[in-house]
Amino acid sequence: MSRSWFVTGTDTGIGKTFASVALLHALRARGLHAIGMKPVASGCEREAGGWRNDDALALVAASDPVPAYADANPFALPAATAPQLAAREAGVVVSLAPILAAHARLAAIADARVVEGVGGWAAPLADGLDQCALVRAIDADVVLVVGLRLGCLSHARLTARAIAGDGCRLVGWIGNRVDPEFDRVDDYLELLRDALPAPCLGVLPHAPGGDAAVAAARIDTRLLLSAA
Numbered sequence: 001m002s003r004s005w006f007v008t009g010t011d012t013g014i015g016k017t018f019a020s021v022a023l024l025h026a027l028r029a030r031g032l033h034a035i036g037m038k039p040v041a042s043g044c045e046r047e048a049g050g051w052r053n054d055d056a057l058a059l060v061a062a063s064d065p066v067p068a069y070a071d072a073n074p075f076a077l078p079a080a081t082a083p084q085l086a087a088r089e090a091g092v093v094v095s096l097a098p099i100l101a102a103h104a105r106l107a108a109i110a111d112a113r114v115v116e117g118v119g120g121w122a123a124p125l126a127d128g129l130d131q132c133a134l135v136r137a138i139d140a141d142v143v144l145v146v147g148l149r150l151g152c153l154s155h156a157r158l159t160a161r162a163i164a165g166d167g168c169r170l171v172g173w174i175g176n177r178v179d180p181e182f183d184r185v186d187d188y189l190e191l192l193r194d195a196l197p198a199p200c201l202g203v204l205p206h207a208p209g210g211d212a213a214v215a216a217a218r219i220d221t222r223l224l225l226s227a228a
Helices: 016-029 054-061 083-090 096-107 131-137 152-165 185-195 212-218 222-226
Strands: 003-009 034-037 040-042 045-047 050-052 075-077 112-120 141-147 170-176 200-204
Touching: 003 016, 003 131, 003 152, 003 222, 016 034, 016 054, 016 112, 016 141, 016 170, 016 200, 016 212, 034 054, 034 096, 040 083, 040 112, 050 054, 050 075, 054 112, 075 083, 096 112, 096 131, 112 131, 141 152, 152 170, 152 185, 170 185, 170 222, 185 200, 200 212
Parallel strands: 003 112, 003 141, 034 112, 040 075, 141 170, 170 200
Antiparallel strands: 045 050
């Protein structure tokens, strides 16, 4: 088996990295060699080995085998802002070819790749480069992380429509309890299950700083692996 899944979200700050790391652990628990990738990351810190991003580092740490950082995160941009702005400020031209080359190297050593996008689905990776172009180029299926809070029903439905409209396939979604004060989670989960054209893979707890390896038990990867 060799598969790639692209993880996107209903917005920024709704737990894509936590869900992606949990998904990596869930796939590894199935006996797969699974590697995480964050092709473009803004908000990086300078370390001895170069620019490093916390989200990308979390994906690398959850991977088996552990990839070279440069393959997991080909474009590490210092400024913590939209990738387009961060790339301009850094004088970097983000393009598809280096990302595809890095993904190919990861595909050569792992059964499964979990590729985390930026922001929401319509947020560009770079000037003139939408996320859907990468998804199509690596033949990935899409997993949507839904931040469970007021407004998520509209955001999730609009995102699902956009994914389909861009010629990509949504194969599942993960609910993430981002708002501990939101008391209608169960009601909204029922509405989301009825509204979205893909199954719910699991619901993650509100757990700032929580252990994604533990949360992995809440994700049903059978639905992903059985999708043709």
